[in-house]
Structure formats: C-alpha cells, structure tokens
Amino acid sequence: MTDARARPAPGDVAALLVILALVAAAGQRSLAYGLWSYGEPGPGLFPLLVSAVAAFFAVLALIATFAGAGPAEAEFDPESAQQEGPMLWGKIALYAGVVLAWPWLMVPLGFVVSTAIALFVVLRLAERMAWAPTAAVLVAAVGLSWLVFDRLLGVPLPHGLLGIG
Amino acid sequence: MDLLGGLAQGFAVALGPSALLHCMIGVVIGTAIGVLPGLGPTATISLLLPITYRLDPVSSVIMLSGIYYGAMYGSSITAILVRIPGEAASIVTCIDGYEMARRGRAGPALGMSAFGSFIAGIVATIGIALFGPMLSGVAIRFGPAEYTALVALGLILVTHVSGGSVTRSLVMVGLGLLASTVGLDPIVGSERFTMGALFLQDGLDIAIMAMGLFGVAEVLAMAERSLKPSELLAQPRRTRDLLPTRADWRASAAPIGRGSLLGFALGLLPGGGALIASFASYVMEKRLSRTPERFGTGAIEGVAGPESANNAAAQASFVPLLSLGIPSNVVMGVLMGALMIHGITPGPMLLQSQPALFWGVIVSMFVGNLMLIVLNVPLLPLFVALLRIPQRILSPLILVFCVVGAYSLNNSTTDIVTMGVFGVLGWLMRKARLDPAPFLLAFVLGGLFERSFRQSLLIGGGSPMIFLQKPISAALLAAAALLLVLPLVRWGVRRLRPAPTGKAS
Numbered sequence: 001m002t003d004a005r006a007r008p009a010p011g012d013v014a015a016l017l018v019i020l021a022l023v024a025a026a027g028q029r030s031l032a033y034g035l036w037s038y039g040e041p042g043p044g045l046f047p048l049l050v051s052a053v054a055a056f057f058a059v060l061a062l063i064a065t066f067a068g069a070g071p072a073e074a075e076f077d078p079e080s081a082q083q084e085g086p087m088l089w090g091k092i093a094l095y096a097g098v099v100l101a102w103p104w105l106m107v108p109l110g111f112v113v114s115t116a117i118a119l120f121v122v123l124r125l126a127e128r129m130a131w132a133p134t135a136a137v138l139v140a141a142v143g144l145s146w147l148v149f150d151r152l153l154g155v156p157l158p159h160g161l162l163g164i165g
Numbered sequence: 166m167d168l169l170g171g172l173a174q175g176f177a178v179a180l181g182p183s184a185l186l187h188c189m190i191g192v193v194i195g196t197a198i199g200v201l202p203g204l205g206p207t208a209t210i211s212l213l214l215p216i217t218y219r220l221d222p223v224s225s226v227i228m229l230s231g232i233y234y235g236a237m238y239g240s241s242i243t244a245i246l247v248r249i250p251g252e253a254a255s256i257v258t259c260i261d262g263y264e265m266a267r268r269g270r271a272g273p274a275l276g277m278s279a280f281g282s283f284i285a286g287i288v289a290t291i292g293i294a295l296f297g298p299m300l301s302g303v304a305i306r307f308g309p310a311e312y313t314a315l316v317a318l319g320l321i322l323v324t325h326v327s328g329g330s331v332t333r334s335l336v337m338v339g340l341g342l343l344a345s346t347v348g349l350d351p352i353v354g355s356e357r358f359t360m361g362a363l364f365l366q367d368g369l370d371i372a373i374m375a376m377g378l379f380g381v382a383e384v385l386a387m388a389e390r391s392l393k394p395s396e397l398l399a400q401p402r403r404t405r406d407l408l409p410t411r412a413d414w415r416a417s418a419a420p421i422g423r424g425s426l427l428g429f430a431l432g433l434l435p436g437g438g439a440l441i442a443s444f445a446s447y448v449m450e451k452r453l454s455r456t457p458e459r460f461g462t463g464a465i466e467g468v469a470g471p472e473s474a475n476n477a478a479a480q481a482s483f484v485p486l487l488s489l490g491i492p493s494n495v496v497m498g499v500l501m502g503a504l505m506i507h508g509i510t511p512g513p514m515l516l517q518s519q520p521a522l523f524w525g526v527i528v529s530m531f532v533g534n535l536m537l538i539v540l541n542v543p544l545l546p547l548f549v550a551l552l553r554i555p556q557r558i559l560s561p562l563i564l565v566f567c568v569v570g571a572y573s574l575n576n577s578t579t580d581i582v583t584m585g586v587f588g589v590l591g592w593l594m595r596k597a598r599l600d601p602a603p604f605l606l607a608f609v610l611g612g613l614f615e616r617s618f619r620q621s622l623l624i625g626g627g628s629p630m631i632f633l634q635k636p637i638s639a640a641l642l643a644a645a646a647l648l649l650v651l652p653l654v655r656w657g658v659r660r661l662r663p664a665p666t667g668k669a670s
Contacts, residue, residue: 015597019336026343026358033350033357041622043350043357046615047343054339061332064656085391095388095560096589099381102568103581115568119561126388127557137558145565153219155573 008065016065019058027051094126110160111150115142172294175524179532183224184525188533189540191228195235196541200243200548201559205252206236207602208383210499211375212563214506215570222507223522227529229503230483233496234286234530237439237476238537241278242548245271245468254439254475257447261460261467268463272406273413277465278472279541280409281421285473286534288425289432289480293487293527296433297516300488304513309620310631314641316614319491321645322434324603331652334603337594341604344369345611352619364579371502371609373571373584378601379495380567381588384560386595407542413465420450420470428474432481438494442478443471480530486511487523490613495602498609 026047033044098118105114119141123134149155178184198209210229217225240252245262258278265274307315324334347358348368359365409417427449428442450470451460460467485493490512492498504511509519516523541548571584594601625631633639 011597015593015599016336019340023339023343029358033355036627039627040352041619041627043353043355046618047346047357050339050342050346054336054343057332057335057339061330061336064330064332067660087389088391091388092385092592095385095564096592099564099568099585099588100582103572103578103585106572106578106581111569115565118568119565122561122564123557127561129557137561141562141565145569149569149573153216153573155569156576157569157572158578 008068012065013062016058016062020055020062023051023054023058027055091126094121098122098126106158106160108161111157112142112146113160115145168294168298171298171520171524172528174520175294175526175528178223178521178525179227179528183221184227184529185532187220187224187228188231188529189536191231192235192238192533192537193540193544195232195237196239196242196537196544196548197551198232199236199239199241199252200551201554205379205383206233207375207496207499208379208563209236210496210503211372211379212566212570214372214375214499214503215573217503218506218574222504222509222519223525225503225507226500226522226526227533229500230526230530231533233500234476234479234533235537237472237479238279238282238541239548241282241468241472242275242545243552245274245278246549247552252439254443254479255472256440257443257471258468260447261462261464264461264463265465265468270463273409273465274468275545276407276542277409277413277417277469279407279538281417281424281469281473282476283534283538284421285425285428285477286480286537287531289429289477290527290531290534292429292477292481293484293530294524297484297488297523297527300484301513301516304489307513307637308635309617309624310635310638311641312617313614313621314632314638314645315489315491316610316617318641318645318648319485319493320603320607320610321648323494323606325648325651330598333599335649337599337601337604338607341607342611342614344374344604345608346615351612351616364577364583369583369608370574370580371499371605372506372574373580374587374608375499375502375605376567376571377584377587378591378594378605380563381584382591382595382601384563384567385588385592387556387560407545409465416465417469420446420466421473423449423453424470424473425477428477429481431474432478432493433484434493438482439475439478442474446470446474483526483530487515487526488513490515492606492609495605498606501609 030044030048030051033047034042035045035048036042098121102114102118105117109117116138119138120134123129123137124131129137146157150157179188194209194213195206198206210232213229213232217229220228236252237254240250240255241258241262244250244255244258245266248259248263250256250259262274262278265271320338321335324331324338345368347365349355349366350357356366424442424446427446428439431442431445432438447460447467447470450466451457454460454464454466456464482493482497485491486497486501490501490510492501501511509515509522567584567588568581571580572578574580591601594604621631622629625634631638632642
C-alpha cells in the first residue's frame with residue numbers, strides 16, 4: 001500500500017489536470033459574464049468563485065498525490081468486490097460505443113431497429129453470447145420495451161425512415 | 166397543524182389506493198435491486214425518474230422512497246447468503262450474517278435482519294414525524310445568509326463522510342456547482358456556458374445526469390472485469406425457518422433499540438447515512454458486549470444492530486430534505502430532483518404548502534415497512550432467484566431502460582447523447598477515484614446556493630460580512646471552516662509523525 005501511494009497513478013494526475021484546465025477556462029468565461037453590475041452581483045461572480053474553489057482543491061489534490069498522501073482507499077464498491085481478472089477494455093469500448101452511437105441511429109432507423117442493432121452488438125460481440133440466447137433476449141427486450149413504453153406509457157418512440165415501431 | 170392532525174392526514178393519503186400501489190411497487194423494486202449487486206438505489210431511482218413524470222408528486226415520492234428503504238432490506242439478503250452486500254450499507258452484515266448462515270442459521274439471520282429493520286423503520290418514522298415539523302419551524306426563520314451557510318456546511322459535511330478523499334470530493338463539489346450554472350442566469354437571464362447550444366439554455370437536466378452518472382456508468386463498471394464465482398448458501402424454505410428463537414430475540418432486543426436510535430441520529434446529519442450508521446452500530450455492539458470474541462463468528466447482535474441502524478438512518482435522511490430542503494446524500498439529491506420536476510421545492514415551507522405530501526410520505530414509510538415484513542418473508546425465494554439472472558443479460562436491459570427513459574423526458578435524442586456522455590464521464594470519474602455523488606449533490610443544490618449567495622450580497626450592500634453578522638450563518642460557517650481545516654491538520658500531523666516500523670494492528 002505504501003508503495004502504491006508513493007507513485008502517483010497517471011490516471012489520477014491526468015484527471016486532475018483536465019479538471020484544472022476546465023475550471024481555468026470556466027473562470028475566464030465567468031469574467032466575461034461580469035462580476036458586479038448596477039450595485040448587485042453579476043452572472044459571472046458565482047461561477048468564478050466556484051471555479052476558484054474547484055481549482056484550489058484540484059491543486060491540493062495534485063500536491064497530495066505527488067506527496068504520496070492520497071487518494072485514500074475508495075469507498076466500498078459492490079461491483080469491483082465481485083470482479084476479478086484483467087480489465088476488459090474491448091468490452092468496455094463496445095458498451096461505451098453503443099451508448100454514444102445509439103441516439104444517432106434512433107432517428108433514421110427508428111427505436112425498434114436501432115435498439116435491435118445496439119442489443120446485438122452488446123450481447124453477441126461484447127458479451128459473446130450464443131446466437132439462440134442472443135435472439136431470445138433481443139426479441140424479448142425490444143418487444144417488451146416497445147410494448148411498455150410506446151403502447152402502455154404513451155412515449156412516442158421514433159419510427160424512423162422505415163416506419164417500424 | 167398539530168402532530169396528530171398531520172398523522173391523520175398522512176394516513177388518509179398513504180392508505181389511498183394509488184399511494185398503496187406505488188408504495189408496494191417501490192418496496193418490491195427496492196428489495197429486488199437491493200438483492201442485485203451492482204444496481205444500487207441511486208441508479209434505480211434515477212432510471213425511474215422519467216416514469217414519475219407521469220405520476221402525481223405524492224405517489225412519485227412514495228414510490229421512490231420505498232425503493233430506497235426497500236433496498237436496505239434487500240441488500241442484507243445477499244450479504245447473509247452470498248457474502249456480497251447488495252449495497253455498501255450491508256457490508257457489516259456480511260461478517261456475522263454470513264457466519265450464521267454457514268452454521269446453518271441463515272433463517273434467524275435473515276429474519277432478525279428483517280424484523281430489526283422493521284422496528285428501526287417504525288422508530289425512524291416516529292422520529293421523522295416529531296423532528297421534521299420542529300426543524301421546519303426553526304428553518305422558516307432562515308434568511309438567504311443562513312441558507313448560504315447551511316448549504317456550504319451541508320456540502321462540506323458530505324465530502325467528509327462520502328468515503329474517499331475529502332480534497333477530491335471538494336473538487337467534485339466545485340465542479341457540480343459549476344455545472345449548475347450552465348444555462349440562463351436565474352436573475353439577469355443572460356446565457357452562461359451554453360456555447361450557443363439551444364438545449365443547454367434550460368440548463369442540464371438532473372434526471373439525465375443522474376441516469377448517466379449512476380445508470381450508464383454502473384453498466385460500464387459491471388463490464389470491466391469477469392465475475393467471480395460465488396457460492397450461494399442454502400436459503401430457508403419455510404416461513405417458520407425465518408423466525409428467530411426466543412433467545413435470539415433476547416440477545417437482539419437491545420442492539421435493535423440502540424441501532425435504531427443511533428441510526429436515526431446519524432441519518433439526520435447532512436452526509437450521515439446508512440453506511441456510517443451500520444459501522445457505528447457494529448462497533449458499539451462489540452464494545453458493549455460481555456463476549457466481544459463472538460463477533461465475527463456468527464453473533465446475532467452483529468446482524469440485528471447494524472441492520473436496524475442502516476434502515477433507521479436511511480429513513481432519517483428524509484428529515485433534512487423535507488424540513489430544510491437540503492439533501493443529505495445523493496439518493497436524497499435525486500429525490501429532490503424528482504420533487505422539483507413537479508414544481509415542488511422541498512424546504513421549511515413544504516409542511517405548510519404541501520401538508521398532504523409531507524405527512525403522506527412519512528406515513529407511507531410506516532406502511533412500506535409493514536409491507537416489507539409481510540412481503541419479504543414469503544417472497545424470499547423469489548428474490549434469491551434474482552441472483553441467478555446473469556449479469557450479461559441484466560446490463561443490456563439496464564441500457565435499454567436508460568435510453569428509453571432519457572428519450573421519454575423530452576422526446577429528444579439529444580438527451581440520450583447527454584446521458585451517454587455523462588455515463589462515460591461517470592465511469593472515468595470512478596476510475597480516477599473522483600466520487601460522482603458530491604458532484605450531483607452540489608449540482609442539485611447549486612441553484613439554491615447561488616440565489617441565496619447573491620441575495621445575501623445584495624442585502625449586505627456587496628459586503629461578504631453579512632455572513633458573519635448573522636449569528637446562525639456565522640456559526641454554520643465556523644463549523645464549515647473547521648471541517649475544511651481538519652483534514653489539513655490531520656495530514657500535517659501524519660507528515661510530522663515518524664513512520665511506524667512494525668505492522669499496524
């Protein structure tokens with residue numbers, strides 16, 4: 001544990017540096033919004049102050065990271081407690097890719113087709129499920145969600161160019 | 166309105182068919198997600214926010230509250246039978262609960278955990294009915310300066326007990342407050358940080374952010390690594406097997422009583438919650454025990470006390486939200502978002518403006534606890550069967566729910582994109598050991614914080630001294646400053662103290 005703390009994790013440092021850059025940019029924009037006008041606080045005052053607070057603590061966290069004082073052990077995480085083995089980067093990338101690409105497919109293809117494609121990628125490629133269970137879960141999930149949300153709750157899910165759904 | 170009148174109104178609301186139905190849905194979903202490791206109450210409540218748009222505010226809050234305290238019941242089932250706590254609040258239950266199950270006493274462990282939670286739930290409900298209006302009466306005299314100081318103290322307290330590094334949590338608080346300023350300025354009406362995007366003019370949506378940070382990020386976290394094989398111990402088949410013996414009751418009565426009171430007291434504090442309460446109760450019971458060596462080997466007091474404490478704390482955390490408008494943990498933050506979606510601002514005026522909601526929610530907790538004890542005993546095998554649903558089916562289903570939920574808010578795919586971005590950000594935050602909970606809490610409180618801060622400065626003629634001239638705000642800020650300095654002092658002392666040569670005990 002002492003050894004792990006002595007060397008700062010590159011991810012920790014990178015995250016804090018990104019935050020510092022973000023709050024620096026936000027602080028600069030806040031100045032442009034105006035800090036004080038007509039005898040009252042302007043729109044930029046509060047964002048400037050909170051940017052300064054975030055920057056101050058990000059610098060402190062960076063110092064603590066390099067000084068080997070932090071971060072402390074993370075809060076108990078029920079997910080990681082049941083996991084083992086190496087990071088599955090490909091699987092995470094597939095999941096993240098699906099989440100980010102799904103909305104772009106939904107308007108042209110409609111809810112049913114886009115959801116079927118997304119579930120196929122997740123079940124077949126990310127989870128490496130066999131063809132038959134993939135098809136069963138896919139049909140059940142698409143059918144049920146369309147039935148519950150579109151028919152039962154009246155959510156107007158997009159039909160897309162194909163007019164399905 | 167007096168206490169009895171309020172309770173009578175609460176019973177009239179909570180025993181209505183809609184409230185009863187939503188309370189039952191809430192506690193059943195809560196128990197189910199408590200059983201399922203990975204999907205916590207924060208993620209579930211976030212995912213269900215879009216559905217509550219279509220419900221009346223009282224039913225929405227009753228259902229969402231049921232999910233929260235129902236999850237406390239459910240998480241103990243897996244803690245006892247699989248040694249995996251469904252929620253962090255049941256970590257302590259793993260110690261003696263699992264040992265009891267290994268020795269063939271899973272029934273009494275599960276039964277005592279359910280009865281203890283039930284008794285604690287009733288104690289907490291009575292406490293909320295007594296303390297809630299009292300606190301509202303005090304808070305009604307708060308002005309903008311006091312509110313600014315209270316929010317500041319609340320946010321700092323949250324960072325102290327969230328489990329990770331205080332400094333990093335404070336960074337997240339700053340970012341959350343910054344995120345709350347995106348959109349139109351609440352006073353002047355000018356655009357801030359919208360980058361010309363039309364959808365950002367109304368600001369970021371709490372439901373979208375919560376679904377991303379807790380729902381999608383949870384799915385990504387579950388996809389990270391392979392699952393460990395876990396051994397499910399035999400669960401009791403008959404209701405009779407769940408009933409604790411007379412000796413169990415004798416051993417557990419005092420721990421349940423102490424756990425309920427301790428949990429309630431800790432749950433009242435901003436930042437306090439079920440996790441700390443369960444740990445504190447376990448430590449207290451071990452210290453008070455004449456045979457502390459039994460703890461860790463299947464002592465029923467080690468299950469009864471912490472399980473009572475975590476349920477009492479979960480319910481007590483409603484007091485700061487309903488009476489002060491300050492959510493004490495992230496679940497309460499999301500609940501506050503649910504109320505605000507319906508145009509209701511929680512706070513001291515809630516008791517006067519929405520008495521049906523205030524008392525209805527309190528009494529529904531009593532009803533919900535009763536439902537949990539009645540439902541959970543016969544439904545235990547069903548909940549245990551949930552553990553057999555493979556994660557690789559559960560994760561895609563959660564994703565579908567997130568996507569449809571986000572879309573249904575405004576019938577816009579832009580909301581799904583925003584949710585996806587926050588999902589990936591939430592996962593990255595976890596990887597960088599930056600807790601998204603203080604971020605979301607600060608985001609929820611940001612509007613109130615900025616409004617009170619600017620109004621205070623206006624009243625004080627631009628001088629920040631107004632915060633120190635008012636005794637309540639000065640006291641609250643002094644406490645906040647003390648909490649801020651404390652970790653620095655502790656860090657300095659640690660640096661100055663020579664490193665121990667031996668292994669720490």
